[in-house]
Amino acid sequence: xxxxxxxxxxxxxxxxxxxxxxxxxxxxxxxxxxxxxxxxxxxxxxxxxxxxxxxxxxxxxxxxxxxxxxxxxxxxxxxxxxxxxxxxxxxxxxxxxxxxxxxxxxxxxxxxxxxxxxxxxxxxxxxxxxxxxxxxxxxxxxxxxxxxxxxxxxxxxxxxxxxxxxxxxxxxxxxxxxxxxxxxxxxxxxxxxxxxxxx
Ligand SMILES: [Zn+2]
Numbered sequence: 001x002x003x004x005x006x007x008x009x010x011x012x013x014x015x016x017x018x019x020x021x022x023x024x025x026x027x028x029x030x031x032x033x034x035x036x037x038x039x040x041x042x043x044x045x046x047x048x049x050x051x052x053x054x055x056x057x058x059x060x061x062x063x064x065x066x067x068x069x070x071x072x073x074x075x076x077x078x079x080x081x082x083x084x085x086x087x088x089x090x091x092x093x094x095x096x097x098x099x100x101x102x103x104x105x106x107x108x109x110x111x112x113x114x115x116x117x118x119x120x121x122x123x124x125x126x127x128x129x130x131x132x133x134x135x136x137x138x139x140x141x142x143x144x145x146x147x148x149x150x151x152x153x154x155x156x157x158x159x160x161x162x163x164x165x166x167x168x169x170x171x172x173x174x175x176x177x178x179x180x181x182x183x184x185x186x187x188x189x190x191x192x193x194x195x196x197x198x199x
Contacts, residue, residue, distance in 0.1 A: 004018055004019075010046075011046055012046070013046070061124065061125045062081060062124065062125070064127060064129075064130035065079075065081055065129065065130055065133050065145075065151050066079035066081065066151070067130065068130045068131070068133040068134030068137055069133065069134075069137045069141075069151060069153040070153075071134060071137070072134055072137035072138045073137055073138070073141065073153050075155050076141075076153040076154065076155065076160075077154065077155055077156050077157065077160075078153070078154050078156060078157035078159075078160040078161075079151065079152070079153045079154075079160060080151070080152050080154070080157075080160045080161060080164045081149065081150070081151045081152075082149055082150060082164060082168070083148070083149040084149065084150070084164075084168045084171075085168075086168055086169075086171035086172040086175055087144065087149055087150045087167055087168050087171040088147075088148065088149045089171065089175055090144065090171040090174055090175065091118075091144050091145060091146055091147055091148055091149060091150075092146075092147050096118050097118075098117065098118040099115060099117060099118075100115045100116065100117075101116040101117070101118050101144050102116050102170050102171075102174060103174065103182070103184050104184050104185040104189075104190055105170065105173055105174065105177065105182060105184060105185070106170065106173065106185075107185070107189075107193055108166050108169075108170075109166060109167075109169075109170040109173075110185065110190055110193050110194075111193055111197045112162060112163045112166035112167070113142050113152075113163060113166055113167045113170060114140070114141065114142060115139075115140060115142075116140070116142050116143065116144050116150075116167065117136045117139070117140040117142075117143045117144070118143070118144050118146055119132045119133055119136060119143050119144065119145045119146060119151075120132060120146055121145070121146040121147050121148070122145075124148070129145065133145075133151060137153070141153045141154070141163070142163060142164075142167060150164055150167050150168075152164040152167060
């Protein structure tokens with residue numbers, strides 16, 4: 001009996017002198033028309049550099065957006081980035097307040113999203129975009145990439161998801177209300193929310 005500690009460098013495949021791909025021939029119980037997909041593609045087999053075998057494809061080219069948030073926000077456990085319709089629509093509007101994109105229209109927008117900062121436009125994959133996010137991440141857990149979409153950090157995956165859902169709803173409300181006269185929350189009402197629901 002032997003064991004493999006999978007102690008290779010992060011991102012490498014397991015030792016191919018010990019492990020091989022058995023994708024089956026259809027005659028030995030593997031690959032015999034089951035509702036499974038057999039592959040010898042190694043892109044989903046990775047080591048983490050600390051003795052663990054990981055699985056999963058490489059992260060998207062936008063992973064660095066998340067990294068900027070994690071670097072500046074030590075208590076973040078999750079970062080969510082979406083191309084959701086209404087938030088992207090708002091990100092394309094001219095004349096936005098770059099420090100605080102949303103007007104204070106609902107208590108939940110104030111509590112969950114806070115001050116949404118606008119990140120200037122860069123092409124997807126441009127590392128300058130990551131740097132621009134990192135610069136704002138210290139003060140904002142939610143940012144909106146111009147002509148692109150939102151990035152939100154949370155202390156858990158569910159809190160980041162709730163916040164980005166509220167952000168999308170608020171973007172939708174903002175668009176619905178664009179041609180209407182709106183009663184915004186007052187400075188006192190916002191201060192009270194921040195007092196009652198800090199953080
Ligand atoms: Zn994106």
